[in-house]
Amino acid sequence: DAKTTQPNSMESNEEEPVHLPCNHSTISGTDYIHWYRQLPSQGPEYVIHGLTSNVNNRMASLAIAEDRKSSTLILHRATLRDAAVYYCILRPTGNQFYFGTGTSLTVIP
């Protein structure tokens, strides 16, 4: 199983950018990189995904290293509503999404 490694927790000040790192050194060429987040007492929600190129959407940006062994989720301006656990997940071309323990993001007002 392709695994990911993330810091257990991070803090950010409100209105500032946040860079959430993820290492996935055993990634294979066909694994997509997904990010989900889980707000307190809720199910996870999709944030963004990519394969090789950097990606942007209304929620965040995803920067993927050239060797694909790491990626960074970028929240451009953190708000209190962004406080959540962020999961970096590898999805092989198959069924399973491998969730790790994620990074718990605290946003400081």
Added chain:
Amino acid sequence: GAGVSQSPSNKVTEKGKDVELRCDPISGHTALYWYRQSLGQGLEFLIYFQGNSAPDKSGLPSDRFSAERTGGSVSTLTIQRTQQEDSAVYLCASRSPGLGSNEQFFGPGTRLTVL
């Protein structure tokens, strides 16, 4: 439209009893996943259904766990002879068909407590 719904939202049972957890996916979503999340942990994959194909049961932790999906829609996860270590939040997710579909939509989960 409606999202993924799960019932019950909370279930308290005694050790040794059987429980059934229900998931109603988003209409038209052919892929359905079950996950388990123990307190303070990440999500653990349990089982995956895709259309009429045989389900991927590789994540089920023991033969006490089973799941079915009737008519390609509603799914039921059954845990027989529950144990205290089965206590967790059980999450269901569905995904629309198509190779380009990557987003899973999660339900609110069922919190199972085994006394």
